[in-house]
């Protein structure tokens with residue numbers, strides 16, 4: 001073998017730089033289903049199946065193009081970690097060198113470098129063309145500032161790419177339509193919508209489902225409803241389906257939640273994009289075209305594009321800028337374990353029950369469910385950011401460390417002390433009441449912070465402010481919340497702290 005081209009599970013892109021100059025008569029592509037990747041965090045069956053189904057389809061696609069693929073399926077010999085499988089492949093195939101696109105996870109990149117060095121084979125890691133902002137470009141952005149803010153980065157990206165720009169100015173005269181994009185569904189609920197396009201598993205995906213059930217029987221979730229896009233063709237169909245049926249309302253309802261309604265107006269494209277089945281520029285161009293054709297309003301299109309051209313590129317920049325130390329950060333000194341109900345959904349808090357049950361079942365929750373239900377609870381409760389990170393990495397079909405970690409540890413837990421978020425995203429149960437119908441079916445009352453019907457979010461919210469008041473005082477953006485805190489009497493404070501302590505003690509003892 002001349003060169004071994006390594007393709008990781010989240011690098012399923014035919015246009016990938018790893019294939020530049022490929023000589024199909026001598027080069028071999030290497031792919032491996034590595035058990036350790038699904039067990040180092042207790043992955044949901046949906047997450048494992050999305051990766052493996054997409055990998056097997058990609059393998060077959062490469063073979064149909066005359067490319068030799070050395071592929072190891074689950075359970076085949078060679079080992080259970082990347083390092084073991086790669087060592088074994090190098091011994092068998094004796095390549096002159098290894099080629100890959102930079103890994104999406106810091107530790108996987110290191111693991112491969114170490115194996116290459118140990119086996120005395122050269123390794124060429126090429127820049128990932130999937131992203132619109134390279135690591136070097138983000139580095140230049142970062143060098144110029146002491147404080148990181150997504151908004152400034154996003155504006156630079158709009159100018160750099162020309163997306164939603166008209167004669168050098170932002171389309172509609174504004175960079176940001178966030179104030180139009182905070183609607184809830186009121187009392188009536190989301191009403192009738194065309195459900196998202198489903199992808200019934202074909203024979204190959206069925207073989208993956210059988211393998212996942214056989215190799216990971218005790219893992220959370222089920223594959224009965226598995227319907228994710230796992231090929232380029234399916235991913236493009238999913239994109240078109242979203243642009244036609246949901247994009248026009250995406251902006252207005254992007255923060256809203258409703259019981260037993262996982263999809264609402266969201267795109268369900270994150271897994272396809274993170275696996276690299278879909279290039280972000282294709283997604284962005286489709287949304288921009290819908291605006292130009294008058295099929296979707298600017299607020300919706302800008303809101304959607306901001307998530308991809310802004311947030312998605314930004315979190316990747318933050319990840320590489322701050323790794324590996326980022327993983328260890330715990331700015332608020334949170335020390336609790338993750339409550340056990342995160343793995344079962346068995347809690348009487350209606351919002352958490354709905355979001356966790358849905359998450360384990362489907363491997364999906366939308367942004368506000370992740371940030372303001374499961375994330376908010378863990379933050380207020382005081383769970384170690386590392387434990388929260390491990391849960392998020394395990395449960396979602398789109399979970400890859402470069403995007404999951406800054407969102408979880410930084411944005412939702414404030415574990416980085418203000419790199420991702422300018423203040424902790426803290427709120428009481430009243431926020432959830434405003435943005436959803438969860439509280440209607442709950443035994444707790446979001447307006448109460450003490451007593452038998454006190455909503456745990458509300459109790460913990462005040463307790464969080466009391467606990468961290470000295471640190472939060474230094475943050476101007478917390479002014480309003482701390483002003484409200486100062487209105488609490490000494491008796492109220494004491495009662496809240498007592499209630500929070502006994503709630504945590506009860507929860508911890510069942511964990």
Ligand code: FAD
Nearest residue numbers: 266267268269270307311312366367371398399404407408
């Ligand atoms: P839509 O709501 O339709 O949004 C469109 C696209 O924008 C998404 O597909 C995604 O590619 C991108 N996007 C939106 N928000 C973000 C964001 N904050 N960061 C990066 N990209 C974004 N996203 C992941 O892809 N993988 C993760 O592991 C992940 N973990 C998260 C953990 C927490 C605690 C939070 C708060 C957010 C996380 N996100 C993650 C971001 C976001 O929640 C998901 O991208 C989104 O819910 C995926 O569903 P969708 O495709 O329907 O998104």
Ligand code: SF4
Nearest residue numbers: 349351429439442455
């Ligand atoms: Fe969640 Fe509190 Fe509302 Fe119950 S009352 S659904 S716990 S926010």
